[in-house]
Amino acid sequence: xxxxxxxxxxxxxxxxxxxxxxxxxxxxxxxxxxxxxxxxxxxxxxxxxxxxxxxxxxxxxxxxxxxxxxxxxxxxxxxxxxxxxxxxx
Amino acid sequence: xxxxxxxxxxxxxxxxxxxxxxxxxxxxxxxxxxxxxxxxxxxxxxxxxxxxxxxxxxxxxxxxxxxxxxxxxxxxxxxxxxxxxxxxxxxxxxxxxxxxxxxxxxxxxxxxxxxxxxxxxxxxxxxxxxxxxxxxxxxxxxxxxxxxxxxxxxxxxxxxxxxxxxxxxxxxxxxxxxxxxxxxxxxxxxxxxxxxxxxxxx
Numbered sequence: 001x002x003x004x005x006x007x008x009x010x011x012x013x014x015x016x017x018x019x020x021x022x023x024x025x026x027x028x029x030x031x032x033x034x035x036x037x038x039x040x041x042x043x044x045x046x047x048x049x050x051x052x053x054x055x056x057x058x059x060x061x062x063x064x065x066x067x068x069x070x071x072x073x074x075x076x077x078x079x080x081x082x083x084x085x086x087x088x089x
Numbered sequence: 090x091x092x093x094x095x096x097x098x099x100x101x102x103x104x105x106x107x108x109x110x111x112x113x114x115x116x117x118x119x120x121x122x123x124x125x126x127x128x129x130x131x132x133x134x135x136x137x138x139x140x141x142x143x144x145x146x147x148x149x150x151x152x153x154x155x156x157x158x159x160x161x162x163x164x165x166x167x168x169x170x171x172x173x174x175x176x177x178x179x180x181x182x183x184x185x186x187x188x189x190x191x192x193x194x195x196x197x198x199x200x201x202x203x204x205x206x207x208x209x210x211x212x213x214x215x216x217x218x219x220x221x222x223x224x225x226x227x228x229x230x231x232x233x234x235x236x237x238x239x240x241x242x243x244x245x246x247x248x249x250x251x252x253x254x255x256x257x258x259x260x261x262x263x264x265x266x267x268x269x270x271x272x273x274x275x276x277x278x279x280x281x282x283x284x285x286x287x288x289x290x291x
Contacts, residue, residue, distance in 0.1 A: 005148070005163050006163075006241070006243070009227060009228070010244070012244065013244050054242075055244075056244055056250070057162065057163055
């Protein structure tokens with residue numbers, strides 16, 4: 001896997017922290033939507049955006065992964081992800 | 090200090106009976122020397138005001154004229170190492186300068202990140218070091234790929250480690266900083282890995 005900070009590394013140096021979701025404004029969102037944000041995952045079959053961490057450096061970044069083929073397509077710093085890009089059903 | 094293991098996690102192993110090191114890979118324990126770091130917003134600007142040169146990119150080290158090193162680990166996190174002979178007071182000077190700046194109310198200069206109690210420090214030198222490390226580390230450390238001053242933060246023998254290329258008298262060399270509390274384990278792993286090359290702790 002290619003770490004945006006450290007370059008190519010063994011997959012054993014990384015941990016996946018699950019789907020990326022936009023953080024809803026807690027003051028403006030309903031309890032139902034907040035609960036969905038906290039507890040529910042899409043588990044989509046196909047290309048998803050996920051939080052990953054390179055554990056030796058504790059560096060968090062975004063990876064685009066195909067959950068069907070388990071292929072990692074792209075990795076980049078979270079700053080490069082615009083909220084409107086979120087894939088969410 | 091009464092107990093030498095408080096200064097180096099390898100101190101109690103140096104009494105071990107072990108083969109004579111014939112070359113290839115020499116492992117020198119530098120854990121008794123100071124080492125520190127700084128982290129947080131403003132660290133880069135403050136450090137640049139304290140030392141001659143700071144690295145241009147993350148995972149790079151900048152060698153100062155007296156053999157001391159500043160390594161940029163990423164974001165606003167830096168590692169400071171003295172010269173391997175321990176002549177300089179580099180780390181103590183930086184810590185004192187930070188304390189002084191802080192006590193005068195200066196804000197935005199990051200915070201100290203001491204490494205003496207968290208990381209052991211080895212200097213692994215010799216022509217066979219890249220071959221030996223290939224057995225226990227996934228990063229390509231061959232001399233033409235991993236240049237002097239390059240830094241790799243990775244896993245070595247299942248331990249998180251910071252590797253920094255620092256040659257010794259023209260011979261390939263790596264500083265390796267790894268978990269202090271795992272010294273006993275690391276000693277056995279490195280002795281085993283180096284045996285093939287007639288190397289080991291010196």
